[in-house]
Amino acid sequence: MLANGAQSVSLVELFILLLILIFIFSFTGTQEIHTVSKISVQKQQTITVPCLYVQKYANYPKYMSSGGVWIFSHYVSHSRMSVVDNQAENVFTATLREAEVRDSGTYWCAVTVSGSDPHAHLYLQVTEGIIDSIPEWLRVSSQTVSGYEGGNVTIRCRGASHWCRIRGSCVGRDGGSLERTAVMCDDADALRVTLWQLKTEDSGWYYCSNEDSQMPVHVTVMEALDITQFTTNPSESTPPLSADRRLLWLLILGAMLPIITVCGAVMLIKARNKRST
Known part of the structure; x- marks a missing residue:
C-alpha cells in the first residue's frame, strides 16, 4: 500500500511539474514579442500579421509556428506562409495567402535564440461565410x-x-x-x-x-x-516669359519709331500747306 501511495504521489508531482514547465515555457519572452491576440478572416483572403520585437533580437532569425501549446507547436513551412523581417522597424510580418478554414488555430511569433525562443501567440479564425454580411x-x-x-x-x-x-x-x-x-x-x-x-x-x-x-x-x-528640387537655379535659368515679352515689345517699338516720325512729319507739312492756301 505504501509503495503504491508513494508511486501515486510521484506521478502527481510529476504532472504538476510538467504543468509548471509548460506555463514557464509558454510565457517566456512574451513581454519582448508583441502582436494581436485574435484575427478573423474570410476564406481565400490574404492576411498579414505583425510581430514586433525588442531591439536586441534584430539580427536573429524569425519564424512562425502553430499549435495550441508552445512547447508542442511546430514550424509553419507551407508555401502560402511567408515571413519578412524589417530590422529598421524591429518588426517581422507573417503573410498568409489564400487562407483556408483548416488554417484556423493558434500561431506563435517567435525568434530563434540560444535556449528558449521568445514568442507571442495569436489565434487565427478563417470562416467560410461572407464576413461583410x-x-x-x-x-x-x-x-x-x-x-x-x-x-x-x-x-x-x-x-x-x-x-x-x-x-x-x-x-x-x-x-x-x-x-x-x-x-x-x-x-x-x-x-x-x-x-x-x-x-x-x-x-x-x-x-x-x-x-x-x-x-x-x-x-x-x-x-x-x-x-x-523642381526649381532650376536662378543663375542658370533663362529670362522669364514676361521679360521676353517686354523685350519683344521694345524691339517692335524701336523699329516702328522712324516710320512714326516720318509719317508725323509728312502730316505736319500737309497741314501747314493747307493753312497757307
Missing part, C-alpha cells in the same frame, strides 16, 4: 495606408469599437487618447479614424478592435515633397 466582424478596405508629413490619413474600420497602436494606447467610442488621432462613428458598426498632422514617427502598426478580435493596419508616413 456580419456586422460584428472586423474588416478594413486595406491593411496598408500611407500619407505625407503634415497631411492626414483616414481609415474606416467596420465592426470596430477602438483604434490602437500596437504597444501603445487606444482611442474609441468610449474615449481614450492617442496623439493627433480622432475617431468618429459613421454608423452603428463603423469607426472612421483620422490621423492628422502626420509625422514620420507615426509610421508603424496599429489595429482596429472590438471585444472579440483585432485587424492590423500599417501606416506609412513619407517625407513631404521638397518643391525646391
Whole structure:
C-alpha cells in the first residue's frame, strides 16, 4: 500500500511539474514579442500579421509556428506562409495567402535564440461565410495606408469599437487618447479614424478592435515633397516669359519709331500747306 501511495504521489508531482514547465515555457519572452491576440478572416483572403520585437533580437532569425501549446507547436513551412523581417522597424510580418478554414488555430511569433525562443501567440479564425454580411466582424478596405508629413490619413474600420497602436494606447467610442488621432462613428458598426498632422514617427502598426478580435493596419508616413528640387537655379535659368515679352515689345517699338516720325512729319507739312492756301 505504501509503495503504491508513494508511486501515486510521484506521478502527481510529476504532472504538476510538467504543468509548471509548460506555463514557464509558454510565457517566456512574451513581454519582448508583441502582436494581436485574435484575427478573423474570410476564406481565400490574404492576411498579414505583425510581430514586433525588442531591439536586441534584430539580427536573429524569425519564424512562425502553430499549435495550441508552445512547447508542442511546430514550424509553419507551407508555401502560402511567408515571413519578412524589417530590422529598421524591429518588426517581422507573417503573410498568409489564400487562407483556408483548416488554417484556423493558434500561431506563435517567435525568434530563434540560444535556449528558449521568445514568442507571442495569436489565434487565427478563417470562416467560410461572407464576413461583410456580419456586422460584428472586423474588416478594413486595406491593411496598408500611407500619407505625407503634415497631411492626414483616414481609415474606416467596420465592426470596430477602438483604434490602437500596437504597444501603445487606444482611442474609441468610449474615449481614450492617442496623439493627433480622432475617431468618429459613421454608423452603428463603423469607426472612421483620422490621423492628422502626420509625422514620420507615426509610421508603424496599429489595429482596429472590438471585444472579440483585432485587424492590423500599417501606416506609412513619407517625407513631404521638397518643391525646391523642381526649381532650376536662378543663375542658370533663362529670362522669364514676361521679360521676353517686354523685350519683344521694345524691339517692335524701336523699329516702328522712324516710320512714326516720318509719317508725323509728312502730316505736319500737309497741314501747314493747307493753312497757307
